[in-house]
Amino acid sequence: MKTSRRWKASRTATSSISTEAAEVLHTPGHTPGSICLYRAADRSLIAADTVLANISPNPVLSPDPLAPSRRFQSLGEYLVSLARIRELAPTVIHGGHGPDVTDFESHFLKTMRSADERQSTLEGLLESGGSTAWEACVALFPHAKNEHRFLALSETLAHLDFGVSEGRFRQLRGDVELFARTRGRE
Secondary structure, three states, X not given: OOEEEEEOOOOOEEEEEOOOXXXXXXXXXXXXXXXXXXXXXXXXXXXXXXXXXXXXXOOOOOEOOOOOXXXXXXXXXXXXXXXHHHHHOOOEEEEOOOOOEOOHHHHHHHHHHHHHHHHHHHHHHOOOOOEEHHHHHXXXXXXXXXXXXXXXXXXXXXXXXXXXXXXXXXXXXXXXXXEEEOXXXX
């Protein structure tokens, strides 16, 4: 995909993409509105923050756009988006940060393993009587400071929500939202 960029003094970017068509794919996960641009002619994908070569995009804490009183289920949606991208078998993915991804199959499998490992780690950190998301976050990311604490909390909540949806964790009811391991996994 050939692009050209002109940076204006106002720090905005103008890009022109060749005349070949690109399909807009809704790829929620990093945010509810994340998109990618896919060009079937050469199976290239502009992924913004959906696929990054050296880091996994943080599932940002957001309200669900369809039910704003609930949290957006970012991690589950993200994994579904990656599976949809996998079906396209892209030859190259241009992410928003870092180098291009040229072997998406390996990247996909690594990301799935990492998500499962994070779930296992979190499972071991949850107190048997329940932990708040903040307590789980501090245990999971003990060295996160300042603005990184928000990203750590976003990721922790994404994993807690996903673990609940997969039956790995349970959400305890009460005045404070608590999460615990599912019975039989203790």
